[in-house]
Amino acid sequence: MRIALTLLFFGVLSLFVGALVSGEDYFDWGVAGGLFALAVAGEGVRFWLKRSRAKKRQSSGI
Known part of the structure; x- marks a missing residue:
């Protein structure tokens, strides 16, 4: 749920910045x-780090 809200926020933000940068001619896709x-890459890295840390904690306790 958190990842969906984060990506929604950054999606809206990127559309807003794209509209600001484009001016009146066209939308800068x-x-x-x-x-x-x-934003997607950053969330992917955050998820990967969180998962790898969880695996590290789990394996060190055995």
């Missing part, structure tokens, strides 16, 4: 998509 890709 490159900027918006790049920012959202960074």
Whole structure:
């Protein structure tokens, strides 16, 4: 649930920044998509680190 809310927040934020950067001509999908890709990558790294730390704690107790 937390990851969905985080990605929703960063999705809206990236769309807002894409609209601000584009001006009046066109919507800058490159900027918006790049920012959202960074958010997804960051959440993926956070999830991976959390999972690897949990495995490390579990294996050290045995």
